[in-house]
Structure formats: structure tokens, C-alpha cells
Amino acid sequence: MRFVDEFRDPEVITKAADEIRRLADSARHYRFMEVCGGHTHAIYRFGLKDVLPANIELVHGPGCPVCVLPMGRIDDGLAMAKDPNVVFTAFGDMMRVPGTQGSPLEHKARGMDVRIVYSPADALTIAEKNPDRHVMFFAIGFETTAPSTALVLMRAKAKGVRNFSVFCNHVTIIPGIRAILDSPDMRIDAFIGPGHVSTVIGCRPYEWIARTEKKPIVVSGFEPADILQAIVMLLRQLNNGEAKVENQYTRVVPWEGNRAALKAMSEVFELRPFFEWRGMGFISQSALRVRDSYAEWDAERRFAMPGLRVTDPKAAQCGEVLKGVLKPWQCKLFGTQCTPERPVGALMVSSEGSCAAYYNYEHRKHAVPA
């Protein structure tokens, strides 16, 4: 275990690891999916795989917003920003994600006004400071981020800032989990539930996973001890033949979620009938769009959105990796044609993408120096 010395309380880790070994039935193979990309990152960063017995397999889920965004949406966003009057703003994570004609950063190099913002509020500020320009914010993220975009749109409307729009690519986590469970080539025994998404939506939206699908789910924090504790809780449920929603991250996640955040989201957004997830296809009611009452701030309606659909390169197996069917290193392009420096797929771009996480923490460890 590489990082044991850094842990605040190594004893807690050792204890949790012992408990996992005691609870896990050696005759059984367990597949637990961590839904959230933040967990994926933490699992690789801390080398938690080395702590777990070999019959507990962690499968990486679809909870990385940059990774599930289809390339066509990146192309759409960039196409709408071709007008030299438009300022294209997005989080730093988006900047290196490849579109058909290159990433936002490459478009910047060719003269497009592309700016990184760390908060959607700052995109609005840029609009207010540049009344003669139009500022488009490329919004991505699950329910963790959508309420912030909502508050910014409410502010734009209240202040009458008309040279600002949002290209909404917010997705919702529950339909993503449902798609995984409906996928015929997928067998998951239980879920490690996302931590920060749950601060907004709470724990109730997961109840169907336990009740209908009979799968345990434990909402977990991001420290090594949190993740191991969540695995202990999942094993206890499985051993008792139970399937319930449990909250390991009570210090941050309230069972009912954040009412003010949910209210802001429903004021500004409504569900799209369907939305394409990269590698997973169209999933019904899985994304948000801007309501009619905010149409003026909806980039899709202000600009002629081409509505591009791009087929991912055949050799790249992002979809299989995203669904957890393949491990990152089993993709034909992994580490050769697709690296964090020259990513082919989005899973290699975001630090929360399983390919980048695996590449940075596992692959480099095994790599023989040239």
C-alpha cells in the first residue's frame, strides 16, 4: 500500500481493510461500481486496489461530465462561437477535449476568443464588462454544478444582461445509473454512490436501485477511509441479503439534499426528452435544457445550432470503458495513440476520467523507462 504513511489515521485504514477481508466471501467475485469520477481518481491516487482482496473488483462508472459529453456537442458549441463577436467561456477541464476540428484551446490558437472561467458567475461578469460582445458559457456537469448555472441565469435575467447565454450540457446522474443497470453486458453487485452530487439531490433518488433492482448503494466521501468504509457497508448488506440506500458521507450529505439548489434548478431547467451520452447512446430524460421562460439566455435558441453527431473513432473503445465493460488498459489505443498529452477520447482528458487516472497512477508505475 503505497500511501499508507500519508493517511491521517493509518490504523483506520488497516482496520477497514481487515474488516473487508473478513466480510468478503472468498468463493465469490464482487463487482462494485463507483459512479463518480472523483471516486475513480481517489481510488487510483491512493492505490486502494492494492488494499482490497482480489475478488473485489471496482468498476468505474459514468460520473465524469467531460467524459460522457458526445463530441458533437463540443463541435456544436464551437460552431456557435465562430461568430467573431462571441466569447466562448468554459471550465478549464473542457479546454483540451477534442472536437472534430480540434479542442477549444486549438480554436483559441486559431483566433477564436476562448476564455477559461472557474465559475459560471465569472462568465456573466465578462458579459457585463463587455456589453458589445456576446458571452456564451459552455455549461457541463451533473447536479453538483447545474444549480450554480441556474443561479447565474436567474441573475442574468434579473439584471437584464442580454449579451449572455448558456449552452446547456448538464446531465442527471440517475438515468445514467439506470442505463448501466439496463445494459445486458453489465453485472454490478452494488454501487458506491456519488458524494457531491448527493449534497444536492440527497439520498432518496437512489431508493429505486435498492427497492426495484435489489442492489445496495452507499453514498460515500472521498477519503480512502470513506471509500473503504463504504465497501464494508456494501459487503454487510450483501452478506445479510439486504439492499438499501445508506449514507456513509453524513458529514456533508443531508438525506433530503439541498432544497434551495433543487429549487433553482427547477426554476431554470427542465428535462430533455432524451440526450446522447458518449459511448452509451441516447438515454431518455437524462439531461437538462433551459426552460422557455429563460429562452433568451439559451444558446441553442439564440444561435443556429448545427446539431452535429459525430461517430467516435472505431478503434477507440471509450464506450466500453465508460460502462465498465473494458478496463482502460484493454482499449487498443490506451497509452499508445491515446495519452493525456494527446488524448483521442475524453476519458483520457479529465483527471476524473478512468483512462487518465489509470495512466497517471498505474501505467506510469509499470512503464519501463526508455
Next chain:
Amino acid sequence: MCLAIPAKIVDVVPGDDQASALVDVVGVRRRVNTGLLLDDPPKPGDWVLVHVGFAMSKISEEQALDQIQTLNMMGEQQAALEEVSGYGVDEGET
């Protein structure tokens, strides 16, 4: 992007339409929006988790210090500081 950064409320800033607060993240001070905590507004001295410039939830001081250490261990403290320093383009260039 999915970072949640622990920040200490230094001052509550009366806003025009949405509440905001001055926070301190390991010495870096920036304004964050507190409109998502309307049901339980934070006071100076409280700790909050910040995501993309918005306070998401209140946490205890002990949890905040734990979280800071987690960011440290994950090698993400630099990214967190960079993100926080990036808030508020209005303070500098346009």
C-alpha cells in the same frame, strides 16, 4: 471541475440580488456566491464546501481540516488554489 474546496467565511457581503461571502482558502481570499445556502445562511467563522464559485454545503471546522488534508493527499491542493484564485475575473482583467 468536481473539486469541492473547503473555505472559511470571513465576511458576509450584502448582494444586490444574490447573497455572497468573502472566503479564505489557505490564505487566498475570494468572493463566492452563497445563494445555494439560503435555507441556512453561513456566518463569519463558518466553514463551507465551495464548488465552481458557489458554497454548496456547510461543514464543521474539523471536517474542513480533514477535507483540506484529503486535497493535499490527492495532490489537488494546487488545483484547488488555482481554481479559487481564478474566481472573480471582475477583480482584474476583463
